[in-house]
Amino acid sequence: MPQTLDAAAVRSWCSLALEALGREREEIDAINVYPVADGDTGTNLYLTVESAAQAVEAVFAAHETGSSLPAPADAVRAMAHGALIGARGNSGTILAQLLRGMAEVLADAAPADPGETGGERLAPALRRAAGLAREAVAHPVEGTILSVASAAADAAERSGSADAGVTVRAAYAGARAALAATPDQLPVLGRAGVVDAGGRGLLAVLGALVRSLTGETPAAFPMGRRRYEDPAAVEPAIEYCAPEGGPAFEVIYLLEADDRAVARLRARLDGLGDSLVVVGGDGLWNVHIHADDAGAAVEAGVEAGRPYRIRITHFGAAAEEAPERVQRAVVAVVPGEGLAGVCAEAGATTVLARPGEPPASGELVEAIRRAHAREVVLLPNDAALRHTAAAAAEQARTEGVRVALIPTRAAVQGIAALAVHQPDRRFDEDVVAMTTAAGATRYAELAVAERQSWTMAGICQAGDVLGLIDGDVAVIGADLAATAEAVLSRMLAAGGELVTLVLGDEAPDALADRLELYVRDGHLAVDTVVYRGGRQSVPLLIGVE
Numbered sequence: 001m002p003q004t005l006d007a008a009a010v011r012s013w014c015s016l017a018l019e020a021l022g023r024e025r026e027e028i029d030a031i032n033v034y035p036v037a038d039g040d041t042g043t044n045l046y047l048t049v050e051s052a053a054q055a056v057e058a059v060f061a062a063h064e065t066g067s068s069l070p071a072p073a074d075a076v077r078a079m080a081h082g083a084l085i086g087a088r089g090n091s092g093t094i095l096a097q098l099l100r101g102m103a104e105v106l107a108d109a110a111p112a113d114p115g116e117t118g119g120e121r122l123a124p125a126l127r128r129a130a131g132l133a134r135e136a137v138a139h140p141v142e143g144t145i146l147s148v149a150s151a152a153a154d155a156a157e158r159s160g161s162a163d164a165g166v167t168v169r170a171a172y173a174g175a176r177a178a179l180a181a182t183p184d185q186l187p188v189l190g191r192a193g194v195v196d197a198g199g200r201g202l203l204a205v206l207g208a209l210v211r212s213l214t215g216e217t218p219a220a221f222p223m224g225r226r227r228y229e230d231p232a233a234v235e236p237a238i239e240y241c242a243p244e245g246g247p248a249f250e251v252i253y254l255l256e257a258d259d260r261a262v263a264r265l266r267a268r269l270d271g272l273g274d275s276l277v278v279v280g281g282d283g284l285w286n287v288h289i290h291a292d293d294a295g296a297a298v299e300a301g302v303e304a305g306r307p308y309r310i311r312i313t314h315f316g317a318a319a320e321e322a323p324e325r326v327q328r329a330v331v332a333v334v335p336g337e338g339l340a341g342v343c344a345e346a347g348a349t350t351v352l353a354r355p356g357e358p359p360a361s362g363e364l365v366e367a368i369r370r371a372h373a374r375e376v377v378l379l380p381n382d383a384a385l386r387h388t389a390a391a392a393a394e395q396a397r398t399e400g401v402r403v404a405l406i407p408t409r410a411a412v413q414g415i416a417a418l419a420v421h422q423p424d425r426r427f428d429e430d431v432v433a434m435t436t437a438a439g440a441t442r443y444a445e446l447a448v449a450e451r452q453s454w455t456m457a458g459i460c461q462a463g464d465v466l467g468l469i470d471g472d473v474a475v476i477g478a479d480l481a482a483t484a485e486a487v488l489s490r491m492l493a494a495g496g497e498l499v500t501l502v503l504g505d506e507a508p509d510a511l512a513d514r515l516e517l518y519v520r521d522g523h524l525a526v527d528t529v530v531y532r533g534g535r536q537s538v539p540l541l542i543g544v545e
Helices: 007-030 041-062 072-086 089-108 119-136 145-159 164-185 187-192 197-214 237-241 259-270 294-304 337-345 361-371 383-398 411-419 427-439 480-492 509-522
Strands: 249-256 273-281 284-291 306-314 326-334 348-352 373-379 402-405 442-448 453-455 458-460 465-469 472-477 498-504 527-534 540-544
Touching (some): 007 041, 041 089, 041 361, 072 089, 089 249, 089 284, 119 273, 164 187, 249 294, 259 294, 284 294, 294 306, 337 411, 337 527, 361 383, 373 383, 373 427, 411 427, 458 472, 472 480, 480 509
Antiparallel strands (some): 249 284, 249 306, 442 540, 465 472, 498 540
């Protein structure tokens, strides 16, 4: 029986696509010769899908307390939004627009009756995706991911089936045939003897959809080769096809702006460079361009709206003079700008975790590279980032970096680990000392309940202040300061020498004074240190060592 295209299928699709791209990432990178032979298409597609998968998982996590699955519309919209905010590179940005196009149809056309599988919506969804992607590219080129997407939509429509499995199998077959033809459409691919890297990645994503809906694994495409049997024949492709005199920078940013401003932005950016792709809608856009004047590309975004998450990459920068690697560095995830400054002063390279936007493994890998060290200690500072941090550590190890992952579950544990960090001692000894310090630090946070729910401490109402100790709700109160005192009382009952308080923007300065006095009056031998965390997801973090 074909599987219904429901929220579970969307979740499975994202997971399988991430698995497929992780498996094929290096091969796709190796055949990346267009539009710039920078060997990162597979990696960019992986990071884009990883962001989509994380967004879908967040939707499911929000429904954990209920008995029903998320609505299919919520799942596909989350997938599209996650891909949009995490899109990397030319192909990743186009893939984000393809997923957005599919989401528009799949979310807005709910099944008319419980017997429908969603197959009748797949062909229109693929057609909308292919159309939107072409609209997003300033100068569409055949023989690329765009051609593969159009072929998938054509084949899905020709199938004329309401069966999701039949439709997606046809789409995959059409995409596979189109991918094989890309070297005949784009001369640079034909000379190199490879297929289009972006199209190869899209085929992996469509293959994951086949597996999700049918349980079948479609026939694999050869390693990107078309004419050559010898893998070594493909290796010179990147060097052979490297453009001369092309733009020096890749500029990517998210942009909050209205449609009219974005229309003007497209026209201005089109005169600054090439490979222009602007995707998104509803006030949020992802802008990608290759340009010589990176500053002008960013300024154009400032004139159009509010650009953020700006990434500027200099093509060939890795081949230029690289600074000498330091022996050891610490990379830490922090929940607010204030702690980012504190950790940076302690010598750490920081990754900011914005409320509701946890960093992807690619961001952690980039931070490890930025630290430019032979040895790196990674502090995720969040239990939910355990798998993300592990993936980043594994990737960095393949690049020759020795990485130790300390499973810190809260920022205050990371602060404790940094306090004992000594880069001049042996790596293993340093890691043991930092792990011991983090493990000896109990952590708590105060949050405000968004709705009525069951907790370990009883039933809370919307607006109640929750005191969580080591991840579990231990205190429910009506007042932030009084609840914080109750949490401190419980934590210090087991002893302690140092209390760390990290206040968010919304916490009043008087709160720190009151809690310092509370600790001093009840525990004379306990010291207190206070940090301003800035904009963070909760008003107060507490650590007790």
